Amino acid sequence: MLVKTYGSAVYGINATTVTVETNINPGVNFFLVGLPDNAVKESQQRIDAALKNNGYKIPGKSIVVNMAPADIRKEGSAYDLTIAVGILAASEQILSDKVSDYIIMGELSLDGGLQPIKGVLPIAIQAKEEKFKGIILPKQNAKEAAIVSELEVYGVENIKEVIDFFNEKIKLERTIVNTHDEFFLKLNDSEFDFADVKGQENIKRALEIAAAGGHNVILIGPPGGGKTMLAKRLPTILPPMNIQEALEATKIHSVAGKMTKNLGLIATRPFRSPHHTISDIALVGGGSVPQPGEISLAHNGVLFLDELPEFKRTVLEVMRQPLEDRVVTISRAKFSVEYPASFMLVAAMNPCPCGYYNHPDKDCVCPPGTVQRYLNKISGPLLDRIDIHVEVTPVSYNELAGERLSEKSESVRTRVIKAREVQEKRYVNNDGVHCNAQMSSKQLRTICKIDETGNQLLKTAMEKLGLSARAYDRILKVARTIADLEGTEKIETNHLAEAIQYRSLDREGWAG
Numbered sequence: 001m002l003v004k005t006y007g008s009a010v011y012g013i014n015a016t017t018v019t020v021e022t023n024i025n026p027g028v029n030f031f032l033v034g035l036p037d038n039a040v041k042e043s044q045q046r047i048d049a050a051l052k053n054n055g056y057k058i059p060g061k062s063i064v065v066n067m068a069p070a071d072i073r074k075e076g077s078a079y080d081l082t083i084a085v086g087i088l089a090a091s092e093q094i095l096s097d098k099v100s101d102y103i104i105m106g107e108l109s110l111d112g113g114l115q116p117i118k119g120v121l122p123i124a125i126q127a128k129e130e131k132f133k134g135i136i137l138p139k140q141n142a143k144e145a146a147i148v149s150e151l152e153v154y155g156v157e158n159i160k161e162v163i164d165f166f167n168e169k170i171k172l173e174r175t176i177v178n179t180h181d182e183f184f185l186k187l188n189d190s191e192f193d194f195a196d197v198k199g200q201e202n203i204k205r206a207l208e209i210a211a212a213g214g215h216n217v218i219l220i221g222p223p224g225g226g227k228t229m230l231a232k233r234l235p236t237i238l239p240p241m242n243i244q245e246a247l248e249a250t251k252i253h254s255v256a257g258k259m260t261k262n263l264g265l266i267a268t269r270p271f272r273s274p275h276h277t278i279s280d281i282a283l284v285g286g287g288s289v290p291q292p293g294e295i296s297l298a299h300n301g302v303l304f305l306d307e308l309p310e311f312k313r314t315v316l317e318v319m320r321q322p323l324e325d326r327v328v329t330i331s332r333a334k335f336s337v338e339y340p341a342s343f344m345l346v347a348a349m350n351p352c353p354c355g356y357y358n359h360p361d362k363d364c365v366c367p368p369g370t371v372q373r374y375l376n377k378i379s380g381p382l383l384d385r386i387d388i389h390v391e392v393t394p395v396s397y398n399e400l401a402g403e404r405l406s407e408k409s410e411s412v413r414t415r416v417i418k419a420r421e422v423q424e425k426r427y428v429n430n431d432g433v434h435c436n437a438q439m440s441s442k443q444l445r446t447i448c449k450i451d452e453t454g455n456q457l458l459k460t461a462m463e464k465l466g467l468s469a470r471a472y473d474r475i476l477k478v479a480r481t482i483a484d485l486e487g488t489e490k491i492e493t494n495h496l497a498e499a500i501q502y503r504s505l506d507r508e509g510w511a512g
Helices: 044-050 080-090 120-129 141-145 161-166 178-184 202-215 227-232 241-253 280-284 313-317 321-326 368-375 380-384 397-401 409-426 441-445 452-464 471-486 493-500
Strands: 002-011 014-025 030-033 062-068 103-104 133-139 152-156 217-220 303-306 326-330 336-340 344-349 389-391
Touching: 002 080, 002 120, 014 080, 014 120, 014 141, 030 120, 044 080, 062 080, 080 103, 080 161, 080 344, 103 120, 120 133, 120 241, 133 141, 141 152, 152 161, 202 217, 202 344, 202 389, 202 409, 202 471, 217 227, 217 452, 227 303, 227 344, 280 313, 321 380, 321 389, 326 344, 409 471, 441 471, 452 471, 452 493, 471 493
Parallel strands: 002 103, 030 062, 103 133, 133 152, 217 344, 217 389, 303 344
Antiparallel strands: 002 014, 014 062, 326 336
16 A cells, blocks of 8 residues: 655755655565665664554565655654654554645654654745645644644654544644744843943944944953953844744754754844854854854854954854855755855954953063964954954943943844834845845945045045055945934934944054
């Protein structure tokens, strides 16, 4: 008897439906075909033990299981339940008239229990698009799949529940999630707040500008100045994610297996902070079985690189293209996958190996030329993609011990949202452009016009401060964001003056 059951394979952040055809004839062989990897081939032993421990068995006949399309490699253990239901239906141990209405996925334990799987959200979205009635999967993944409305989602703990469901002995409880409520419940869920930071008003101002325009920023200063503390609070002043952005972030974390148990939707902006020992593949994604890297996990959020010069140079250089294109393409001989990577880069570094160059109280003990060599660990092309350079100075005792309350993140976020709304209207006809940091050189010439006084100021700054030519575009983009924060239509001289001071690392002689 021939029976078809359906599973799903995830490539990139999208899913492809896999048809599992099970045919049973007289004989004693078991064939699993359709380009399965070792984890899929090992499913026979897991299925055999799981069925025996629940009062069923693989029939002693010739069984052929074909996973179509046969030219796509099937990877992982998530097809255990799909194959097991196919075998039971083909051997008439369960009724087969309903099995083709559902996507069935799950890894089997030897006792018949189900283990959680990866990539559930893309699988559920594809199931809805292909008009399947529902999806049956491990209970730990049910809430994530239930984000997709109009799809019946059944979370199960054991294969016995699935067998009894198809034999109409029990009814499974449908998992229902109100996506709207789930989203807004967690929208402002954060343990950090800008009010926790004493002093550093100039740094807060720079981060507010960065958040308002989507600009990348680098913080440079001595140890203990508050660089990490400030960076961790940046997501709290970014505009809240919309439903579409939340779904994109959830899909990526789902594919990477980063969704915690019973988590439905990622509603707060991601904040990723990889250690400086990270490899280039772990940062941008890839591997023999391609997986999203840290820059994709930071999609629609913040990627924080602490101690930037300590990262391997090759690791930093592979970020150059994603910073520009906001997408990562991983190519292999037979296929390529794309992962979105639209993130804000926040980097932090000490000014020198000892950490006290330019410190107001402590002397730098580094030999001559060391500061420049330390800074040269970061390439010019990478710095070129960082719009705002900020020098962080130590906080005085009076500021630390003072009773003065700092401004809350909520107040700063209100101004940022207002500036972003201006930019959304400005770029409404430009696909892929949502904020000032993303505008092209062509758009720059029409959107960032300055008067003769501003032009003279910018010219003088570039000549006197030794600013590089690459700083020109960045200054204009940052000045445009400052103008948006103030609600002015034109870029004024004071906006340019403030933007110029955020190019510290471009100044000749900065590092001695």
